[in-house]
Every structure is written in structure tokens, then in C-alpha cells.
Amino acid sequence: MEKGQLLYEGKAKRLYATDKQGILWVEYKDSATAFNGEKKEEITGKGILNNKITSLIFTKLQEAGIASHFVKQLSDHEQLVQSVSIIPLEVVVRNITAGSMAKRLGIEEGVAISRPVVEFYLKDDELGDPLITDDHVDMLKLATAEEVAELKQKAREINQVLIGFFKEIGVDLVDFKIEFGRDSNGQILLADEISPDTCRLWDMETKQKLDKDVFRRNLGNLTEAYELILTRLGGQHS
Ligand code: C5P
Structure with missing residues (x-):
């Protein structure tokens, strides 16, 4: 190739x-x-x-x-x-309160959410990726009502699978962002990346942050945190 x-x-x-x-x-x-x-x-x-x-x-x-x-x-x-045509939405799923949702709603971080929250943000750097509703997605013709339901369903399914992977390695999946695209047949596929850049990952025992918050909040060595996730997942770092 x-x-x-x-x-x-x-x-x-x-x-x-x-x-x-x-x-x-x-x-x-x-x-x-x-x-x-x-x-x-x-x-x-x-x-x-x-x-x-x-x-x-x-x-x-x-x-x-x-x-x-x-x-x-x-x-x-x-x-x-x-190759897919990216739907310009950031789909965020939250299992534990943190980040922008905790700030927006004035709630403390670290509280388990009984029914995971799914949110849509418009992918637009100039607007600062605003939080939008299902009706905005429809109004902006980013996805049909059926597709919105499909995106939410897929996001919840992916969340359940990811929670399991991370639980096995002693990590709580606090929240994450995913993106979807349409292939040439119009089928919706998970796209982009899922990494410590796009997830909040907390060690279950120590609550140590093993994700991009290390960089955002100057909490220490980012590569050490990411290496820990990689090796716990069974990968090898060079
Ligand atoms: O900042 P906020 O709390 O909304 O982020 C929720 C989740 O989405 C976090 O895991 C964060 O890393 C991820 N995110 C992302 N890219 C963005 C915004 C958020 O990966 N542009």
C-alpha cells in the first residue's frame, strides 16, 4: 500500500x-x-x-x-x-460526574451516574464546540431523527463494552468522546480515536488520573500515565 x-x-x-x-x-x-x-x-x-x-x-x-x-x-x-464522511458531532458519554458537565451543572466531580448521560457537541472550533440538543442536530441537518437514536444507542453499547475492558485493568471509565462517520453505503461507523486523549480514566484504587487531564491540569507526566494504560491493556511501549 x-x-x-x-x-x-x-x-x-x-x-x-x-x-x-x-x-x-x-x-x-x-x-x-x-x-x-x-x-x-x-x-x-x-x-x-x-x-x-x-x-x-x-x-x-x-x-x-x-x-x-x-x-x-x-x-x-x-x-x-x-474512508468515512465524518458527522460533525462529538458524542460524549458520562458514567461519573467530571469536566464540563460538573462545571456547567454546578455539581461535584466523582459521583457515579446511575444512567449514563449521552451528550452531543457541535464540532466547530470557532464556536468552541457548543453543547447541542437532538433538535439542533435535526435543525442543522447533521443527522435524521432515526440516526440520532442510532448514534445514542451505539454510544451506549460502546460504553458498556469499554467499561468492561477498563474494569479488567483496574480503571474506571469516567467519560469519553467518540465520533461517527457514514461509509459509502450510508452505514454509520464508529470513527476517529479512543485513547487517553479522548477519555477520562481513573485508577479504581488510587483514583490517579491516567488521561489528558494530566496535561490539562498540569498533574504530572503524561507519557507515564498513557504508558500505564497501554501496558495494562496488554500492549508494549517502545
Ligand atoms: O470537557 P468535557 O468534560 O466535556 O469532556 C468530556 C470527555 O470528552 C472527556 O473524556 C474529554 O477528554 C473528551 N473530549 C474530547 N475532545 C473534545 C472535548 C472532550 O476528547 N474536544
Whole structure:
């Protein structure tokens, strides 16, 4: 497989065409960003860790019957994915109160939520990715009412599977963000990445934060936290 032209460069990844129809080449970068790009740093090794962790998680999800864009891990920092048309929504699922929801609703962090909360945020850097409702999704013609129901259902299913994976390695899945895309047949597939950049992961015993909050809140060494997640998931860091 040949790597083709650069199609898109985001904050954490570069996307290239390939010589195979419908297949894209993803390169994970070492950049860390937070607060809509206001806090920025290069962290050597972060791209490799996120590529390895995402590849492991998407493989496990596929084994659990969750369809996604993931094809295979190519190298330490690269993977192949199916080309999909991304639905410009960040779908967030929350199991424990934290982050923007705790702040918005004036509630303390760390309280278990009995029925996981699913939220939609509009993917729009200029607007700061605002929280939107199902009706806004419909009004903006981002997805039909049936698709909104499907996105929520899939998000809840993925949550249940992920809770199980992380429980096995002694980690609480506090919350996470996922993205979906449509393939050429209009089928909705899980896309993008699932890594400590996109999840809140707390050690069950010590409550140590093993995710991007380490960077956002200056809590210590980010690569050490991500390496811990990778090795507990059964991966090897270089
Ligand atoms: O900041 P907030 O509490 O809304 O984040 C919820 C979850 O979504 C966190 O796990 C966070 O890492 C993830 N997230 C993300 N990308 C964003 C916003 C949030 O991965 N742009």
C-alpha cells in the first residue's frame, strides 16, 4: 500500500490518501492541545502511545461486534482506516460526574451516574464546540431523527463494552468522546480515536488520573500515565 497526498491535518493526526480506493492512512502526531487549542505542547512519544492504544481498543471493539472504520495498525504511529464522511458531532458519554458537565451543572466531580448521560457537541472550533440538543442536530441537518437514536444507542453499547475492558485493568471509565462517520453505503461507523486523549480514566484504587487531564491540569507526566494504560491493556511501549 502506498501513502498518497495529505488530505487533512488536525490537532493530533494527519490523514493521507492511499492507492487503495476507500482506504486512508492516519499518522498520529506528538502534539498535545487543550482548551480549544489555547494550551499546546509537543510531547515526544504521545503519538505512538495513542496510535497503539486506539488500535488495541478498536480491535477489541470489533471483536465485541462494534463496527468501525479501523482496518489495521501499520506501524508505531500509523494506522489504516476506511474512508468515512465524518458527522460533525462529538458524542460524549458520562458514567461519573467530571469536566464540563460538573462545571456547567454546578455539581461535584466523582459521583457515579446511575444512567449514563449521552451528550452531543457541535464540532466547530470557532464556536468552541457548543453543547447541542437532538433538535439542533435535526435543525442543522447533521443527522435524521432515526440516526440520532442510532448514534445514542451505539454510544451506549460502546460504553458498556469499554467499561468492561477498563474494569479488567483496574480503571474506571469516567467519560469519553467518540465520533461517527457514514461509509459509502450510508452505514454509520464508529470513527476517529479512543485513547487517553479522548477519555477520562481513573485508577479504581488510587483514583490517579491516567488521561489528558494530566496535561490539562498540569498533574504530572503524561507519557507515564498513557504508558500505564497501554501496558495494562496488554500492549508494549517502545
Ligand atoms: O470537557 P468535557 O468534560 O466535556 O469532556 C468530556 C470527555 O470528552 C472527556 O473524556 C474529554 O477528554 C473528551 N473530549 C474530547 N475532545 C473534545 C472535548 C472532550 O476528547 N474536544
